[in-house]
Amino acid sequence: MSDFKNGTKCVQGGYTPTTGEPRVLPIIQSTTFKYDTSEDMGKLFDLEASGYFYTRLANPTCDHVAKKLCDLEGGSAAMLLSSGQAANFFAVFNIASAGDHVVSSAAIYGGTFNLFSVTMKRMGIDFTFVEPDCTEDELRAAIKPNTKAIFGETIANPALAVIDIEMYAKVAHENGIPFIIDNTFATPVNCRPIEWGADIVTHSTTKYLDGHATSVGGAIVDSGKFDWFKHADKFPGLTTPDESYHGIVYAEKFGLGGAYITKCVAQLMRDFGSSPSAFNAFLLNLGMETLHVRMPKHCANAQKVAEFLNAHEKVAWVQYCGLKGDKYYELGKKYLPNGSCGVLSFGVQGGRKAAEEFMKNLKLCAIVTHVADARTSILHPASSTHRQMTDDELRAGGVAPDMMRLSVGIEDVEDIISDLENALKAI
Ligand SMILES: *Cc1c(COP(=O)(O)O)cnc(C)c1O
Numbered sequence: 001m002s003d004f005k006n007g008t009k010c011v012q013g014g015y016t017p018t019t020g021e022p023r024v025l026p027i028i029q030s031t032t033f034k035y036d037t038s039e040d041m042g043k044l045f046d047l048e049a050s051g052y053f054y055t056r057l058a059n060p061t062c063d064h065v066a067k068k069l070c071d072l073e074g075g076s077a078a079m080l081l082s083s084g085q086a087a088n089f090f091a092v093f094n095i096a097s098a099g100d101h102v103v104s105s106a107a108i109y110g111g112t113f114n115l116f117s118v119t120m121k122r123m124g125i126d127f128t129f130v131e132p133d134c135t136e137d138e139l140r141a142a143i144k145p146n147t148k149a150i151f152g153e154t155i156a157n158p159a160l161a162v163i164d165i166e167m168y169a170k171v172a173h174e175n176g177i178p179f180i181i182d183n184t185f186a187t188p189v190n191c192r193p194i195e196w197g198a199d200i201v202t203h204s205t206t207k208y209l210d211g212h213a214t215s216v217g218g219a220i221v222d223s224g225k226f227d228w229f230k231h232a233d234k235f236p237g238l239t240t241p242d243e244s245y246h247g248i249v250y251a252e253k254f255g256l257g258g259a260y261i262t263k264c265v266a267q268l269m270r271d272f273g274s275s276p277s278a279f280n281a282f283l284l285n286l287g288m289e290t291l292h293v294r295m296p297k298h299c300a301n302a303q304k305v306a307e308f309l310n311a312h313e314k315v316a317w318v319q320y321c322g323l324k325g326d327k328y329y330e331l332g333k334k335y336l337p338n339g340s341c342g343v344l345s346f347g348v349q350g351g352r353k354a355a356e357e358f359m360k361n362l363k364l365c366a367i368v369t370h371v372a373d374a375r376t377s378i379l380h381p382a383s384s385t386h387r388q389m390t391d392d393e394l395r396a397g398g399v400a401p402d403m404m405r406l407s408v409g410i411e412d413v414e415d416i417i418s419d420l421e422n423a424l425k426a427i
Contacts, residue, residue: 076224084204299339
C-alpha cells in the first residue's frame, strides 16, 4: 500500500485480504490466541517470534488499523492505544524516565498539559514549556543535558497555533533527541509531519480519524529515522539489554524502524495495558475509509464560517489559519497547503457573558466536549475542559478566557451559518 496515494490508503490500507478471506476488516474479538505447543507460545513471550497471544499486548484487528495509519503517515511502525492520552503518555514515557526532562510547546491540548505538568512531573519527569512560536534560539535555550524529547502539536487544540515543524525538528536533532508531534487536528491527509523532519507522530484517533464520535482511541507512529545508537547514552532503554526479555537490545534486534514501537508495546502496553478494543479499531477503520473525503469538506466549511464570523459586527475576533492576516496564515500555507482542519475559535463582543447568551441560542451547533467529528459542535473551554487552569495559564497556553471553540462539521454550510447568525442576533 505504501506506493499508493493517501486517498487509496484511507480506503484500502492496512488490510489486504487474500483469496476467500473477508472483504471487510474482520473483528477478532478474542482475548487469547491458541498454540499447538508451549514452545511456540514461549517464543512469542521471548519476542523471538511475532504473533498474537493476548489482546492486552496486541490484536490483529487493531494491528491492521495501525498499519493503515502507519502508511498514511509514512512511518515504519505504529500501534493503537485506548486513548490519545495514553498515546502521548506512552510516546514520551517510552524514552524518558525519572530524572529526565522534556521540552514542550505550551500550546497543547489541556489533557496533555495536565499529563505533563502534573502527573508525569510526579513521576519525576520535568517539563519546560515554550511559546509555540518561540524562536529557534529560545527553543534551543530550553534544552538541558537531560532533555530526552521535544513535543508539540501540528495545530494546537484549542489554541490553533501552527507549529514550525522543520524548526522544532532541527533543534531536536541538533541536540540528539527526537521531535514528537501530535498530529490529531491536521491528520495525515492535511499534513505528514515525518516529511518535515518529525520523528514520532501521535494521534487522538477519537477526533477526525474516527470522525463520527463513536470511539475514544489513540495511536503512535514511529518514523524509524531517529538513530538511537548514535545517541545511545541518552536512550539506554533502546540500546542496552532489557532483562525482562532475556536481555534483548531493542535497537539491535528490531532495527531503527521497529525498536521504538516494539519496546513501547513489550514494556508499556504489557505493564499499563491501555489497549484498544478490536471493535473500536473496526469503527476507527470505517471512519478512516472516508478521512480523505471528509477533511476537505471540514476545511471548506470552516473557511466559509470563519469568513462569515470575521465579517460580522458582533464578533470580536476569529482565529483560523485559513484567514489572511491570521497569526499562523504563513505557517499554515507552508505546512497545511490543502487546508488545516474544521476547528476555529472566536470571541463575541461583550465577552464572557455575551458568549454564554450566544451559546444558549444555538440550535444546530451542539454544546459538547468534543471536536472534529461530522457534526458541528461548540465549546467554551474556560468554563469546561480547561476550568482547572488559571487565567494566566490559559493565556500562556494560547487560550483566551472568552474563547469559544467551534468545530465545523460536514453539514450544509448554509445551515451552520444561519444557526450562528440567529444566535448572534440574540445577543
Ligand atoms: C483530544 C486530544 C487528545 C486526547 O485524546 P483522547 O482520545 O481524548 O484521550 C490529545 N491531543 C489532542 C490534540 C487532542 O485533540
